[in-house]
Amino acid sequence: MLLKIKFSQQRRVHLAQGLWLLSWMAVMWGVIIFCLGVYLKTELLRRAEVMDNTEIHVVPNILMMVGLASIGTNWVASRACQDSLDATRFPRWKVFLLAWFAVAAVLCCLLIAVVVLSYALQGSLEESLKVGLRNGIRFYKDTDVPGRCFQKETIDRLQMEFRCCGNSNFKDWFEVQWVNNRYLDFTSKDVKDRIRSNVDGRYLLDGVPFSCCNPASPRPCLQLQLTDNSAHYNYEYQSEELNLYSRGCRQALTDYFMELMNSTGPGVLSVVLIQLSVCLSLRYLQTAVEGAMALEDPEGDSEGYLLEKGVKETIEDLKANALKMLKFGQVDPNAAEGSSEAADAEKAEKTASPTPAS
């Protein structure tokens, strides 16, 4: 027996009461995990326009699923321990509890998987943001194209809210045309020069939109002709730090989401601990109550344990049971063949043995 503990009737009652409280606490934590999942999902959906794929959504999805499942599971546990002290009602829980332990183990594994995934998917999140932001910046000017007309407002609001500029930094704006052709005077010399200066005929400037401006700068915002020191009085491109936001939006958004997911880490781990303790307590309660019911005096002392035999033996038992169940369909024909073969062999022996005598 693994980890035996002796339980008197008094201790069994206390265990049942404690377990009932613990399982209701676990239900509450399940609700909290579900709400965390919903919050994370809404935050990801809010920024869905600058994300290319939805791989990262697996984290809040699992959190929501596990939250709901743990509410149901722990509610069942509380009912089981309510019935545990009643000798007439407890026996029907026997098979059910085996399934319950399996489900609880799966839930714990899923929770640990969520914590691991939230770190592992950081790279995928960054990639998704990189592509999404690149598209957003490229289609910034297309305010007259249906399906892309919202990109300007989205990117402007994003840059102002997260205090960032461009994909990796503000220079990303130098490489795209972010002014729509409708607002360019094609008869002007300056416009014609700029368009001719690159292969694709795009109007590229060394300027950024107004949403990149940093309010903390002591001077009014400089948006255009950023690389030209002589275009602005008392301005040096290399040393100017406060004029625009220095962070890239990809970095800003990644940091924000990573912080959100890491802050759910402690909550998730504490739910794992609570679920494990509910599991262990329920196992002890189950074995103690079953032991007590098998005695002549049901109010007497009984033993509670985690496993009836040692770990290795239990695993081998389980394997044997599993194989038996798999081979259940094939056992009878084999046995029938074997017995008919044995009967033939016997007959052959019998016919063979008299011949030498005759």
Add this chain to the structure above:
Amino acid sequence: MAVGKLTFTKAEREKLAEFLWLLNWISVLTGAILFGLGLFLKVEIQKRQEVMLEQGILYVPHMLITTGLVACAINFLGGKICLDCTDTNKFLRWKMVMMPYVVCTLVFTACVLAGAVMCYSISSQLEEALFLGLRNAMRYYKDTDTPGRCYLKKTLDLLQIQFQCCGNSGYRDWFQVQWVSSRYLDMNNSSVRDRLRSNVDRKYLMDGVPFSCCSTASPRPCIQQRLSDRSAHFNFDRQSQQLNLWRRGCRSALMEHYTQILQSIGLTVLLIWLFELLVLTGVRYLQTAMENVIRLGDPDSESEGWILENSLAETARSNFNIIKNLGKCYQGDDDDPNINIPSAATERELPSRCAHIPETS
């Protein structure tokens, strides 16, 4: 003839006392709510203190905070008193305190009403404060190197972005102030010198606005400079002009924000006042009923309760007479030879008259 006379049996008195005990505890909660509302209003006003010239607006949240605290204290005491009123013997302990307690409750209920009325009446003062505060903020926008004003640029930019507004009444307010610091102006440049010479105060005025006035809803990149000259920008039609900058002035945007807050706070305070009025009425009935029981001598008998013993006019007259006679009491010891020296008999009467009067209320 009493105002609002009701008869109470012993059982009714006890029920009334228990009910009032419960109401007093709920009142403690509403007092805490009042305190919380006052604190919230104070924090909201102080958050924007850089664009608001105080002008004593803070007396409204201060009033709410003190009234809330006083409400908690008085209703806590009231709960204890009402609990003791169920038993006539215990009531005797509180006999002397009852009247002052009722008067205090009346006073602070009036204060709650005053607080609610104030919430609705300070809007004109608020508008004035915001007008002056925003005007100063815009004037000192460029002074990012002056200690004490260096944060105004950041504050005003973030305000305009958050409330989606521009300037005091509109974006043209920016045309009348110099919002570019002289440190960033090239004085050798002829166009700069021309602008400085073009006005009396030698300010660098231009028809441009800061970047925080730019609207995110505009389909074209923001146009901040040379706003009065439509031909200076290609294809700058009426519609582009409408969408280019935020149209609302920051004063009206902030007024709307604060009016919403003040209206909801005012409504809540009015509801609390109505509740307090109910508690006050109940306590008055309980006080008069218990006093009448003691006067009748039999603790199990029925007694009458009222709001005022005599009609409104008579009570007002008698209170006025009390105040007059109290004044006369203090003047009775003057040794002025012009006053008739009262005889011994009247001297004996006068002090006893002064002593009797408080009992008839």
